[in-house]
Amino acid sequence: MRPDESTPLVSPRADVLTETVEGFGTVRFTPVDPVADSAVLHSWVVEERAQFWGMNDASRELVQEIYEDVDRRETHHAFMVRLDDEPVALFQTYEPAEDRVSDCYAVREGDIGVHLMLAPITGRPRPGFSRTLIGSLIRFTFHDPAVLRAVAEPDASNAKALALLTRLGFVRQGEITLPELHLPEVYLPEKRAVLAFLDRPAVLPSPLAPVRHA
Secondary structure (H helix, E strand, C coil), X not given: CCCCCCCCXXXXXXXXXXXXXXXXXXXXEEECCCCCCHHHHHHHHXXXXXXXXXXXXXXXXXXXXXXXXXXXXXXXXXEEEXXXXXXXXXXXXXXXXXXXXXXXXXXXXXXXXXXXXECCCCCCCCCXXXXXXXXXXXHHHCCCCCCCEEEECCECCCHHHHHHHHHHCXXXXXXXXXXXXXCCCCEECCEEEEEEEEECCCCCCCCCCCCCCC
């Protein structure tokens, strides 16, 4: 039996990265718990702004099943990003060689694919939030020294995602067409996307220092 929608759940999963940013709070990356996190994720993906994730009509049960499928994979991973105890983003990583993006470019050793969904803004904006989160995302992406380059492929018509990539420091390489894909829990249609790369920084930004990009 699935948990009641109104029942708050606490995931027992341990954080894989935690960092405290002075004057801001603690940023935590925790593997998505498909059961405990499904209500929050469902509330995000059904919003109109999340149309590019292709789950606007998904039920909570389907969202849970999708992330149960991700949870079983060794090549794809999903993380809930929290500021203190508040969920603020979903961050997913994957091995490009085991993804449809490998049909569109020559995968290098050390590449890691990334997907990011920000939580809807509620209440008053927090000064420095975007800058702080960007720094945490970069540090998390490259916390494994074997990772040499991040790969992103947002929908070509997703202007907000493309703008965020620029703020993260990604360099666009042009448009690609991702082939359609049938997965156990979801069908991915053909997708016109923008391929972009972020090389590993020579020095990762400090949690206590501002993150700036040209």
